Amino acid sequence: MTMTTAEAGKILSANFAPWVLELGLTVESLGDDRAVLRLPWSQRLAREGGGLSGQALMAAADTATVIAVSAARGGFVPMTTVQQSTSFQRAVLGSDVLVEAVLTKVGRRMAFADITMSVATTGELAARANTVYTLLG
Numbered sequence: 001m002t003m004t005t006a007e008a009g010k011i012l013s014a015n016f017a018p019w020v021l022e023l024g025l026t027v028e029s030l031g032d033d034r035a036v037l038r039l040p041w042s043q044r045l046a047r048e049g050g051g052l053s054g055q056a057l058m059a060a061a062d063t064a065t066v067i068a069v070s071a072a073r074g075g076f077v078p079m080t081t082v083q084q085s086t087s088f089q090r091a092v093l094g095s096d097v098l099v100e101a102v103l104t105k106v107g108r109r110m111a112f113a114d115i116t117m118s119v120a121t122t123g124e125l126a127a128r129a130n131t132v133y134t135l136l137g
Helices: 005-015 053-072
Strands: 026-031 034-039 079-088 097-106 111-118 126-134
Touching: 005 026, 005 053, 026 053, 034 053, 034 079, 053 079, 053 097, 097 126
Parallel strands: none
Antiparallel strands: 026 034, 034 097, 079 126, 097 111, 111 126
């Protein structure tokens, strides 16, 4: 049974640091091996020149992976990031970002994901990331 976006939203609100919650991430959709989150545009997250900060994008990618793993496992389990690599391809100016984490492998103790971050208004790719997690529970 696929987790609902409401259930995923509860995982988000119950398991992340207050500063991550302040990003305003919302769960847009879920599948057995993926999660799509929306990072809303905020001038507060912009750098000089008006582009969305890379730190906000990286935190969103990390968070989307946790939600995707939780959906795949049927609920939240403690986990920790082992590795994250991010490549930025274009600035995000004045637009929300859709963050899609697709699990490439989920084992008993490790999970791997590829993440795309797209400009919501145009669909253009803004950044890519890949993550590796250790599952603790």
